[in-house]
Amino acid sequence: MRAVRLFALCGSLRRASVNRAALEALVLLAPPGVEIEVWDELAALPAFNPDDEESSSALPPPVAALRRKTETCDGLIVAAPEYAHGVSGVLKNALDWLVGSEAFAGKPTMLINVAPRAFHAQAQLREILATMSARVAPEPA
Numbered sequence: 001m002r003a004v005r006l007f008a009l010c011g012s013l014r015r016a017s018v019n020r021a022a023l024e025a026l027v028l029l030a031p032p033g034v035e036i037e038v039w040d041e042l043a044a045l046p047a048f049n050p051d052d053e054e055s056s057s058a059l060p061p062p063v064a065a066l067r068r069k070t071e072t073c074d075g076l077i078v079a080a081p082e083y084a085h086g087v088s089g090v091l092k093n094a095l096d097w098l099v100g101s102e103a104f105a106g107k108p109t110m111l112i113n114v115a116p117r118a119f120h121a122q123a124q125l126r127e128i129l130a131t132m133s134a135r136v137a138p139e140p141a
């Protein structure tokens, strides 16, 4: 049986990011049969411009890589900080590039929140992902 492949996005570029640390902990704790890839290239994505996605063969290479990895994974994990009561810019930029990605709809998605007071960004992230038709795991009770 092939492994379950999860693709993780960290919405922080900070070297000592606790969100990245949480994702790296998940990689270490993943049970046999579950592979988690933490993608560390959000900073390589250009600023989202719909003009640049008119032809899928001409997508900027980091965008094409992001879409391919998102489309071929079994599920997404997103961990991101809250900045000024909002979603981090690098993560929102990446999500905007994924709106036009055909295989995104229905993608099982898990959110990690390492800072319980960061509820504004988590709520926004849920709304954004629901709008993109992701299947977002419910918040733990």
Ligand SMILES: Cc1cc2nc3c(=O)[nH]c(=O)nc-3n(C[C@H](O)[C@H](O)[C@H](O)COP(=O)(O)O)c2cc1C
Residues within 6 Å of the ligand: 012, 013, 014, 016, 017, 018, 019, 020, 080, 081, 082, 083, 084, 085, 086, 115, 117, 118, 119
């Ligand atoms: C410019 C800036 C704005 C921030 N705004 C908020 C905020 O509105 N709410 C909050 O809970 N934390 C806020 N924080 C704190 C970060 O979300 C927190 O430090 C988080 O751990 C950063 O994640 P990281 O360790 O993965 O980089 C802010 C931090 C910075 C630098």
